[in-house]
Amino acid sequence: MGSNDFITLFFLVAAILIFLQLRSVLGRRTGNEKPPFDPFSAREANKAPASDDGKAVTLPRREVSDEDRFAEVDAVAKPGTPVNDGLRQLLEADPSFRPREFLNGARMAYEMIVMAFADGDRKSLKNLLSKEVYEGFDAAISDRESRGEVVKSTFVGIDKADITQASVRGNEEQVTVRIVSQLISATYDKSGAVIDGDQEAVAEVIDIWTFARDVRSRDPNWKLVATESEQ
Numbered sequence: 001m002g003s004n005d006f007i008t009l010f011f012l013v014a015a016i017l018i019f020l021q022l023r024s025v026l027g028r029r030t031g032n033e034k035p036p037f038d039p040f041s042a043r044e045a046n047k048a049p050a051s052d053d054g055k056a057v058t059l060p061r062r063e064v065s066d067e068d069r070f071a072e073v074d075a076v077a078k079p080g081t082p083v084n085d086g087l088r089q090l091l092e093a094d095p096s097f098r099p100r101e102f103l104n105g106a107r108m109a110y111e112m113i114v115m116a117f118a119d120g121d122r123k124s125l126k127n128l129l130s131k132e133v134y135e136g137f138d139a140a141i142s143d144r145e146s147r148g149e150v151v152k153s154t155f156v157g158i159d160k161a162d163i164t165q166a167s168v169r170g171n172e173e174q175v176t177v178r179i180v181s182q183l184i185s186a187t188y189d190k191s192g193a194v195i196d197g198d199q200e201a202v203a204e205v206i207d208i209w210t211f212a213r214d215v216r217s218r219d220p221n222w223k224l225v226a227t228e229s230e231q
Contacts, residue, residue: 006097026071029107063198072099076163086166093168094215103161105222106211107179111155113224118153120145128174130212130225142188150189156202164208168215 061137069091075100077084078131091097116124120141125173126134145149158181165176183205197203210226 012088018044069095076100076103077171081189083163083165087163090166090173091167094142094173097173099163102175102222103163103177106175106179106209107158107161109211109224110158110161110177110179110181110209112208114183115153115155116139118151120151127221128224130223133224133227144187150188151185152188152199153183153185156184158182159204165210167183171215172212173215174212176208176226177224178230179207179209181205 016198064116070088073084073087073091075089087099112124113128115121117137117140120215121201122138122141125137131136158179160178160180162178163175164178165174167174181204182199182202184202186194186199190194208228208230211222212225213222
């Protein structure tokens with residue numbers, strides 16, 4: 001096995017582990033579980049050490065005021081800007097929304113989606129994409145497979161992720177994120193020759209992705225509903 005294959009295998013294993021972690025965070029519905037944990041919302045129910053009688057003492061959850069919530073918005077978007085106004089509108093519709101928690105989840109989802117697309121992992125993609133976006137990704141993968149092409153990618157990291165737009169449309173909240181990432185990616189034809197990309201060079205990729213979820217739903221999952229590239 002060559003060094004590039006080893007690196008690819010290493011990152012594939014890492015991507016699978018991240019996916020499993022993501023799945024555990026987002027949760028699955030069985031009908032018997034507790035309400036699902038929302039990775040984009042702060043959860044501050046903390047437990048104190050066990051008391052002398054061996055029973056755990058649960059401290060009351062700290063209530064977050066509107067002032068504190070809006071301060072979080074101001075920390076990620078300059079007050080008076082359309083982005084800040086949109087985030088405030090979203091927060092009024094969904095008080096559980098936390099901009100920084102959302103960005104952490106978006107970063108994780110971005111890496112998973114990029115790697116799943118490169119690997120042709122339709123199952124992973126289906127859980128993270130809207131129906132329309134999934135169909136586009138699926139068609140691109142099928143086209144690639146029909147030509148016998150293989151993509152080998154190594155996700156280096158995300159340099160920056162910023163919210164560029166936020167809104168509530170009907171019952172759906174939408175957040176658009178500009179993501180600057182570093183990626184090593186190359187496409188090989190059926191003979192093994194590189195036909196696109198570079199198997200060694202690190203390339204900067206700038207994507208603008210929009211995530212959405214139903215405000216009425218208890219399901220914490222956000223889905224990717226639109227993509228575009230700045231390059």
